[in-house]
Structure formats: structure tokens, C-alpha cells
Amino acid sequence: MSYIGKEDEVQQRPYWRWSKVDFLPEESFQNWNTYLSALSQIYSRFNDRLLSRSDDANEITQLRKQSENDMKRCLTWWDLTWFGFGSVIGAGIFVLTGQEAHHHAGPAIVLSYVASGISAMLSVFCYTEFAVEIPVAGGSFAYLRIELGDFVAFITAGNILLESIVGGAAVARAWTSYFATLLNRQPDSLRIPKGSYLLDLIAVAVLAIAATTAMISTKKTSQLNWIATALNTLVILFVLIAGFAHANTSNLTPFLPHGAKGIFQAAAIVYFAYGGFDNIATMAEETKNPSRDIPLGLLGSMSIITVVYCLMALSLSMMQKYTEIDPNAAYSMSFQSVGMKWAKYLVALGALKGMTTVLLVGALGQARYTTHIARAHMIPPWFTLVHPKTGTPINATLLMTISSGLIAFFSSLDVLASLLSVSTLFIFMMMAVALLVRRYYVREVTPEINQLKLAIFLLIIIACSMGTSAYWGLRPNGWV
Numbered sequence: 398m399s400y401i402g403k404e405d406e407v408q409q410r411p412y413w414r415w416s417k418v419d420f421l422p423e424e425s426f427q428n429w430n431t432y433l434s435a436l437s438q439i440y441s442r443f444n445d446r447l448l449s450r451s452d453d454a455n456e457i458t459q460l461r462k463q464s465e466n467d468m469k470r471c472l473t474w475w476d477l478t479w480f481g482f483g484s485v486i487g488a489g490i491f492v493l494t495g496q497e498a499h500h501h502a503g504p505a506i507v508l509s510y511v512a513s514g515i516s517a518m519l520s521v522f523c524y525t526e527f528a529v530e531i532p533v534a535g536g537s538f539a540y541l542r543i544e545l546g547d548f549v550a551f552i553t554a555g556n557i558l559l560e561s562i563v564g565g566a567a568v569a570r571a572w573t574s575y576f577a578t579l580l581n582r583q584p585d586s587l588r589i590p591k592g593s594y595l596l597d598l599i600a601v602a603v604l605a606i607a608a609t610t611a612m613i614s615t616k617k618t619s620q621l622n623w624i625a626t627a628l629n630t631l632v633i634l635f636v637l638i639a640g641f642a643h644a645n646t647s648n649l650t651p652f653l654p655h656g657a658k659g660i661f662q663a664a665a666i667v668y669f670a671y672g673g674f675d676n677i678a679t680m681a682e683e684t685k686n687p688s689r690d691i692p693l694g695l696l697g698s699m700s701i702i703t704v705v706y707c708l709m710a711l712s713l714s715m716m717q718k719y720t721e722i723d724p725n726a727a728y729s730m731s732f733q734s735v736g737m738k739w740a741k742y743l744v745a746l747g748a749l750k751g752m753t754t755v756l757l758v759g760a761l762g763q764a765r766y767t768t769h770i771a772r773a774h775m776i777p778p779w780f781t782l783v784h785p786k787t788g789t790p791i792n793a794t795l796l797m798t799i800s801s802g803l804i805a806f807f808s809s810l811d812v813l814a815s816l817l818s819v820s821t822l823f824i825f826m827m828m829a830v831a832l833l834v835r836r837y838y839v840r841e842v843t844p845e846i847n848q849l850k851l852a853i854f855l856l857i858i859i860a861c862s863m864g865t866s867a868y869w870g871l872r873p874n875g876w877v
Contacts, residue, residue: 422774471685477677481697484677501663524695
């Protein structure tokens with residue numbers, strides 16, 4: 398039950414409720430007359446939302462009241478560090494390393510991981526600074542709403558929801574494929590053929606289990622994440638020890654078969670092995686001491702992950718010549734080439750454990766994004782509600798899980814899942830812009846001339862970035 402104070406009256410309301418006001422509370426939706434009146438004001442309303450910005454106090458205090466109950470503060474830097482491992486280390490390191498070493502970078506794949514790791518760490522710094530100053534569940538959505546306004550936040554919300562729903566479905570279907578491999582079967586053998594579709598009940602079940610765990614308790618989810626991530630860490634340690642035990646330094650020659658171009662082509666792809674860390678920033682409302690624990694958890698986990706990725710890439714490059722690396726099953730085939738055929742099952746188990754923790758942490762982070770988006774009434778505010786007993790946003794978790802489950806059941810959406818990388822990069826870019834705005838612009842304080850200078854410099858920075866990317870895409874063999 399939740400309680401809402403109105404003057405001297407205390408109104409008791411159940412958590413599970415379905416009234417119109419919980420879904421469409423705005424005056425515009427009260428009846429057809431108010432709706433038509435609102436439609437006639439589209440231009441002025443759009444201008445208002447285009448230029449309006451939130452502020453720290455509104456996001457931290459006022460909007461949180463809409464959830465009626467607070468999320469339980471139960472996480473420490475230790476929990477966040479393990480959440481960092483769980484959200485980032487999935488199947489990507491096992492798949493992308495061999496693919497890019499074989500096609501683009503060669504043994505210099507380790508430098509690709511260094512370059513992409515530095516880039517990811519810069520984004521981590523942006524998220525960390527915002528999360529310390531604005532400790533709310535909305536993550537990048539809340540930060541951009543404060544600094545760049547409602548319109549940018551609306552676009553960001555669309556990107557976040559699309560990325561969360563389709564990305565979760567893609568990981569769940571990949572889980573089924575790896576599980577089949579672990580059973581020594583074909584990747585699609587556990588799916589049900591129905592016309593042109595391959596129905597995936599296992600993916601739906603995995604999503605449901607992850608979501609149920611996240612809804613029951615954030616702390617219990619953290620504990621389960623510790624166990625799964627610890628097992629995955631043991632697999633990674635085995636890969637490193639066995640890989641370096643069978644290393645041959647002659648496999649590192651030539652180190653740069655495709656030059657600097659190959660390093661950065663590979664870096665652009667392996668960058669996505671670092672994805673998922675933004676989920677940690679959404680747990681600020683459940684962190685006991687956000688100003689201390691979030692920097693320790695985010696920066697600590699990402700620093701260690703970067704080192705681990707580089708060592709794994711190096712061990713693969715030293716174990717097998719880059720021209721002989723199988724781009725589809727790099728580690729499994731490399732171990733087979735040194736007489737450890739059984740190791741492919743251990744690699745599949747590691748990837749499976751990694752995807753399990755990605756789904757667990759994703760279920761937490763995605764629901765908290767959704768909760769804060771609903772607090773801003775960009776989706777119905779029914780999804781803002783936090784359950785009084787569990788201290789978790791059950792409605793928001795159900796929305797994301799059911800949506801992902803429907804997509805995972807029917808379609809792999811491989812192409813769309815690949816395009817989601819654009820959504821991720823867009824949000825990271827906007828976060829960097831928002832941090833510059835926060836540093837150099839204060840409402841009703843910064844003179845207009847300085848506002849103009851800031852706008853000009855931001856446009857120059859963005860234009861230079863776009864120009865560099867366009868030049869690289871059109872002339873990959875041009876000036877380095």
C-alpha cells in the first residue's frame with residue numbers, strides 16, 4: 398500500500414491499480430474537449446517543451462515523489478563494482494576479439510582494446526560526474542533533461558527504450574544459441590520452427606527469470622550477480638592461464654599487418670564489448686553513499702575490465718597466428734589447435750554466464766530508466782510506482798520484460814540489434830555535450846555573449862567530429 402498526503406488528509410492507495418488517472422493524469426486527457434483544446438495548442442506546447450529544461454532539485458526531489466515509495470538503499474561500492482563486471486563482460490569479448498584480430502587488426506588487437514577502452518573510460522567519467530551530482534534512477538535521461546532540455550531528453554528516451562527492448566531480446570536469443578552449443582547441438586536446435594520464424598521459448602524464460610529476480614530484491618539480484626560473475630571470472634582466468642601457457646611469441650609477427658587503419662577499424666567494433674556500464678548510474682537511488690560508491694564502482698570495474706580485455710586479446714594472439722584464428726569461434730578453435738578440444742565447452746559456459754549477468758543487470762538498469770522517463774510523463778506515470786515491500790519498480794520491469802520477450806520469441810532482429818549501436822553512441826555523444834554545458838553555462842547567470850561563444854564552440858566540436866568520421870568512412874586508406 399502507498400500513502401499520499403493531501404493537506405491534513407492521508408489517502409491510502411493500493412500498489413496494483415488501474416484507474417485512468419494513473420495512465421493519463423494530464424488535464425488534456427480528461428475529456429474530448431480538453432483533448433481537442435490541447436491539439437489546437439500544439440505549436441505553443443512544442444515550443445515550450447523544446448526550450449524548457451529541468452533542474453537538479455526537480456529531478457532529485459520532486460519527480461521522485463511520484464513513485465510514492467523510495468527504492469531501498471542497499472548497495473555499496475562493492476555491489477556496484479560487481480554489477481559493472483556483470484553488465485559489461487558478456488559474450489562480446491569471446492566473439493569480437495577473434496573476428497577483429499582475423500579481419501582487421503592482427504596481433505595489434507590488443508591496441509584496439511586499449512584505444513576503445515580509453516574512449517569508453519571517457520564516457521564513464523561523464524556518467525560518474527553526473528551520477529555523483531544528480532543521484533537519480535534516470536541516468537542519462539535525467540542528466541540530458543537538465544542540461545539540454547525536454548526535447549533532447551525525449552529523443553534520448555526513445556533511444557533508451559528501443560535499445561533496452563531490442564538489445565535485451567537479442568542477448569536472450571544469443572543465450573539460447575550458446576546453451577545449445579554447450580549441449581553439443583546446433584545453435585537453432587532448441588528453437589521451434591514455425592513457418593519462416595524460429596520461436597524461442599527459452600529466451601522468453603531466461604528474460605522472465607532475470608526480471609523476476611530483479612523485481613523481488615535489488616540486493617538479492619546483486620548477490621546472484623556476484624556468484625555468476627565470480628564463475629565467469631574463473632573461466633576468464635582459465636583462458637588467460639591456459640592461453641599464455643601455450644603462447645608462442647612468433648605468432649605476434651607481423652604485429653601490425655594492416656597498420657594503424659586496422660587498429661582503429663577493430664577498435665570501432667570491439668568498443669561495444671565495453672557497453673552496459675551506463676546501467677550502474679541508474680542505481681544511484683539504491684546506493685548508500687552515491688558520491689563515494691558510484692565513482693569507486695564504475696571506475697574500478699571499468700579499469701579492471703580494460704586490463705582483462707587486453708590480456709585476453711594478447712593471449713589469443715600469442716596462442717594462434719592471426720590468419721589462422723577462426724572468426725566465428727576464436728577461443729574454442731585456438732584451444733583445439735593446442736590439443737585442448739574440451740575447452741570449447743568451458744568457453745561456451747563463460748559466454749553463457751556472461752550473458753546471464755548482462756540480462757540480470759540489464760533488468761535492473763532498464764527498469765530504472767523507464768521509471769524516471771515515466772516520472773517525466775513521457776510514458777504513463779503508472780510505470781513510476783515503486784513497490785512498498787520490495788522497493789523495486791515492478792511495473793516498469795514488467796513493461797520492459799514483456800516487450801523484450803515478445804520480440805525474442807518471434808525474431809532475432811540481427812540487423813536492428815546491430816543498428817542499436819548508433820543509439821548507444823548518440824547517447825554517449827550527447828552526454829559529453831551535456832557535461833560541457835553543465836561546466837560552462839548557468840541559467841540566469843551566464844552572460845548572453847558567453848552563451849553564444851559556448852554554442853559556437855560546441856558546434857565546432859560536433860562538426861569536427863562528424864567531419865573526421867565522414868572522412869574516415871569515405872577514405873579509410875587516406876591520411877591516418
